[in-house]
Amino acid sequence: MSCKCGSAVKDERFVKIDQILEQNGRDESFLIQNLEQIQTALGYLPEDVQSYLAEAMDIPLSKIYGVVTFYSLFTTEPIGKHKISICLGTACYVKGAGDILAEFERQLDVKVGETTKDGKFTLQACRCLGACGLAPVLNVNGKVFGRLTADDVAGIIGQFE
Amino acid sequence: MDFYRAHVLICAGTGCSSMDSRLLRQNMHEEILKRGLDKEIKVIETGCFGFCNMGPIMVVYPEGTFYCQVQPSDAAQIVEEHLVKGRPVERLLYQHEKESTDTVEMENIEFFKHQKRVALENCGKINPENIEEYIAQDGYFALAQCVKEMKPEEVIDVIKKSGLRGRGGAGFPTGMKWSFAAPVQADQKYVVCNADEGDPGAFMDRSVLEGDPHSVLEAMAIAGYAIGASQGYIYVRAEYPIAVERLKIAIKQAREYGLLGKNIFDSGFNFDVDIRLGAGAFVCGEETALLASTEGRRGEPRPRPPFPAVSGLFGKPTVINNVETLANIPKIIRNGWEWFAAMGTEKSKGTKVFALAGKINNIGLIEIPMGTSLRTIIYDIGGGIPKGKKFKAAQTGGPSGGCLTEAHLDIPIDYENLTAAGSMMGSGGLIVMDEDTCMVDIARFFLEFTQEESCGKCPPCRIGTKRMLEILDKITSGNGTPEDLTNLQTLAETIKDASLCALGQTAPNPVLSTIKHFRHEYEAHIYDKKCPAGVCQALLSYKIDARKCKGCSLCARNCPTEAISGKIKEPYVIDQAKCIKCGECMNRCKFGAVIKE
Secondary structure (H helix, E strand, O other): OOOOOOOOOOOOOHHHHHHHHHHHHHHHHHHHHHHHHHHHHHHHOHHHHHHHHHHHOOHHHHHHHHHHHOOOOOOOOOOOOOEEEEOHHHHHHHHHHOOOOOOOHHHHHOOOOOOOOOOOOOEEEOOOOOHHHHHHOOEEEEEEEEEOOOOHHHHHHHHHH | OOOOOOEEEEOHHHHHOOOOHHHHHHHHHHHHHHHHOOOOEEEOOOOOOOOOOHHEEEEEEEEEEOOOOOOOHHHHHHHHHHHHHHOOHHEOOOOOOOOOOOOOOOOOOOHHHHOOOOOOOEEEEEEEHHHHHHHHHHOHHHHHHHHOOOOHHHOOOOOOHOOOOOOOOOOOEEEHHHHOOOOOOOOOEEEEEOOOOOOOOHHHHHHHHOOOOOHHHHHHHHHHHHHOOOOOEEEEEOOOOHHHHHHHHHHHHHHHHOOEEEEEOOOOEEEEEEEEEEEEHHHHHHHHHHHHHOOOOOOOOOOOOOOOOOOOOHHHEEEEEEEEHHHHHHHHHHOOOOHHHEEOHHHHHEEEEEEEEEEOHHHHHEEEEEEOOOOHHHHHHOOOHHHHHHHHEEEOOHHOOEEEHHHHHOOEOHHHHHHHHHOOOOOOOOOEEOOOOOOHHHHHHHHHHHHHHHHOOOHHHHHEEEEEHHHHHHOOOOOOOHHHEEEEEEEEHHHHHHOOOOOHHHHHHHHHHHHHHOHHHHHHHOOOOOOOOOOHHHHHOEEEEEOOOOOOHHHHHHOOOEEEEOOOOOOOOEEEOOOOOOOOOHHHHOOOOEOOO
């Protein structure tokens, strides 16, 4: 029997979610792992994705929302094409990561946690990356830049523009 | 088995990988292949050597030549000069002002000389992605010994006698923990490895997982045998992708070799391990919060008792051990408890790994016998403070700990002495601060961190830390009043007493300890409206030294608020009412005429 709800094609995103659940499991203890992989695949976790997951894993939506908003790794808002995460761990902070963050805020004209209007960059502060030997460090799309000064900021933005 | 005349070890830890060590390995492979030496020379990707700011690191055996800051483009020269002609490439050798320039071997370098590697023994020595290399270092021998020759209570007894204490922070005796869970009757018990290394600036657990994942798996199986558990979970931060990947490989290999799974060593003992990812919540390092998160819930702690040893994961008896604690266990079984207990101080046995970072020359991971002094760590191993600046304080225990000052430089470091000094061992983060660090700002930084990471379940932590942070913000922005110090202390004591878990109970420590040791800095902020270290922007003012100013106008042209005025070739002045203290003028001035007070 075909679907009567009007849209015959299942949302691509939900197909992806089904694949992830198939691979990991639907037990509640896999919730965080599933959310992490779904976010990696889709970029963020909007409400309809959470609702679908609630049905698929048989967990109340309120609980899923509770988990998504509890952990700093998850976001319910779309993020920019390039994610700049500045480490604000102690080692980086002592070596001036705060100045670098301020310089990014100035040059990109956003506050930490925000995305630029053109959707290109999301500026985030993150917890210790464990690369303290290179402090201060930041991570753009998984690539780590170390031993930074405020003068390096323009160059880094330029690389991804 | 193939025999090689030389082994090239290249660090593949997070620090060196961030500095293109992957490309370096690739280039080495290519250069070796090009010369047809691939049957003679083997390139091995190892875990972290610990000397992170000298990375990427390469060690060539049999000589043990230590190369540092090796670039991918250096590969051809190393192969040609060292591996073909037998001459070390001198420009890449480690050089240090205190040491003679011909330091070639790793063990002669000051940074390594004072260390004693137990938990980190295999890091930087074996390929973590190859189980055979771990087995060749007597890996899984301790597990075999336990399940074949020892009774569970004998295993617990050995760990108890060794004096091993939890390396995650609290220092609870590991053998005792096991002995609580062992007698509890249950159809299922669990062993959980706490790899949620949240202390900003500490990365020893990551290094062990990246460099020697099998030691953790072996130890978990030993713990499982001792308490009667058949399932283990490793709760690891998603921020550590390399560690997660190596763990996955290690678990797969251990299963293939029959070292995890059913009927291990034909003893009838079953044990398996799975990974659960943490998703960025500092509070999940607390054991009850960690269990909630492992079950897929919000990581909120709960009151104890019942302790996890009685009712833990999924309500079953559970032992939770930290990564570094576990890494010690196979070695204690293999070498005997007497060997372990012979290291360290009276109540703190063995070694401790510290992540040395901040204002220090040699940043990296070090492992020292308990009882080593802070002076040895900072000046011998750490190589002192950069640019000849003066040591001010060292923070141990991260956001839960406190600071040690010059007066503490010579105390032997162990659990008791650190607590007595008003700090704590914590997980082993050791951040060095020099005269340019403002202690009020550092206290504010730590409190901002714990405030943000407070899970919100209990009011003393949720609301109390917020109020403390507001007061600190007030002080650092120049609006502090004399009663602020008393208020901070009263709030701190209440939060310590009334919070549900260790996060809240320890959150005020950095504030209390900086008030204790650096009260004068707080007072300078409050009464004189000055930041002695020149960090707190609101308390600074920029001035132009008329004697040094050449009147080039560069500062005025770059000032975003047009606060600087003057005539060409005459000294310029800054209008304090307009100045936003961005520091741009100071950065631009070529004559050092702009001063910050």
